[in-house]
Amino acid sequence: MTGRLLIVDDERGIVVALKGLFTKEGYEVETAESGEEALAKIRAGLFHVVITDLSLNGMNGLDLMRSVRQLDPGCTVLMITAYGTQRIAVEAMKAGAEDYLPKPFDNDELRLKVRNVMEKQLLRRAYNRLIEQVNLDSGRFAEMIGQSGAMRRVFETIDKVAPTDVTVLLRGESGTGKELVARAIHSRSPRANRPFVAVNCAAFSHELVQSDLFGHERGAFTGALARREGKFEIADGGTLFLDEIGDMNLDTQAKLLRVIQEKRFERLGGNQSLAVDVRIIAATNQDLEAMVRDGRFREDLYYRIKVVEVRLPPLRERAEDIPALVIHFLKEACERFGTSSKTLTPETLRACVENPWRGNVRALKAAIEQAVILSVGAEITSAELFGSAVPEEASRAVGSLETVSDQAGRGGAAASLTAAGALNFREAKERFVTQWERNFFLNALKASGGNISRAAERAGMYRQSFQQKIRELGINVQELGPKSDDE
Ligand SMILES: Nc1ncnc2c1ncn2[C@@H]1O[C@H](COP(=O)(O)OP(=O)(O)OP(=O)(O)O)[C@@H](O)[C@H]1O
Ligand SMILES: [Mg+2]
Known part of the structure; x- marks a missing residue:
């Protein structure tokens, strides 16, 4: 060195x-x-x-x-x-x-x-240089941050395809930014002031997906009490984002293909043919080629949707984007939660860069948001960000927490709560709270040079409760180094 x-x-x-x-x-x-x-x-x-x-x-x-x-x-x-x-x-x-x-x-x-x-x-020093560079906003494209070669190529492709009407297929792991790219294409296209409409093709039932896409007439099926407009109608003139297209069943695939070819469709249970003009962007993390071979995905539809393909690399393959993302999410979270601005300790930033982030950008964003809320000082420590000494393990915990809240937000079932290896809400919360408490008391003790009475006073606690608490948390005052009083 x-x-x-x-x-x-x-x-x-x-x-x-x-x-x-x-x-x-x-x-x-x-x-x-x-x-x-x-x-x-x-x-x-x-x-x-x-x-x-x-x-x-x-x-x-x-x-x-x-x-x-x-x-x-x-x-x-x-x-x-x-x-x-x-x-x-x-x-x-x-x-x-x-x-x-x-x-x-x-x-x-x-x-x-x-x-x-x-x-x-x-x-x-490297961190400070980085912050200065990041402030220049050089690696920004629409709502997206990225300076890596891979992301630059993604941005270039967006620029090329945005003005056209070609169908784009977005591929990449969960949380890599597929929806963000879809929105960027729309917002840079001539359709920008028309609707951007997203459809999740992985909904519970295929009937629901079809009625969501094409709408239905009253009485089309049990429970169809009134006519409903489909997303194709709503997106007319704009962009339709077909998320998780690999989950669409063959029957729906056939109907979709027809709309793409003829630019016309009928509502479920209806016979009036309606004309539409939509640009289609699809996304998936599935192996569509294998599905085509197995007969689970129509080959003709496959070629229709992958006119242009954009692959979003997992975050671990573009670690050079992580510092800028971190700084961006920190700023955003501090503004959103109304906290004074925070930074990471350089060690924490390094741990972030080295972490594999199985949940990709979404998991990183969630981890930063949690840390902004839970951290004690202006500098976020590794323990505060990862909630554990082992970043990899913590990223799974954070990732699973985030996935759960995200799914709840989408109105989905919280089934993944019980997924193998994931912590349930109570466990995850306990873990974060304990970690936060440990940091709080450690910082209080450090600030008082190991003097328990003074630390307790500053924390607004009785000395006895303070001492009880640090005993519970397994904090050893001797470990903090020299003391400046008679404790
Ligand atoms: N390059 C980026 N810059 C800033 N934020 C990003 C970037 N990529 C993703 N994000 C953020 O990460 C989160 C996940 O992104 P997005 O929903 O687009 O992922 P996705 O690939 O559609 O994931 P999934 O397959 O799970 O639906 C969002 O909050 C998004 O704003
Ligand atoms: Mg998505």
């Missing part, structure tokens, strides 16, 4: 030893033997990490740290502290030092600490 390090100590022996140690680690190392010299070097060039002794001749380590933080708030400061100065070390950390290194040094510990902060540092 690379990174620039400044070592400040007025004991030459220490400066030389540390320089040797960290140069071997691969860092670019500079040294200074006084606070003044250190500041001059920081003014002249960028350092990721400054390691300074607490007691220096002239300007002391604490004052140096304050000046460094003013000059470059992004720079991490580590304090070297001699035996017996731990209390001041805690002060230093409250004033903004990242950590302290007790003398005499343990070389391995030292290397590890510096490696950790350096990694965080570099991530944070």
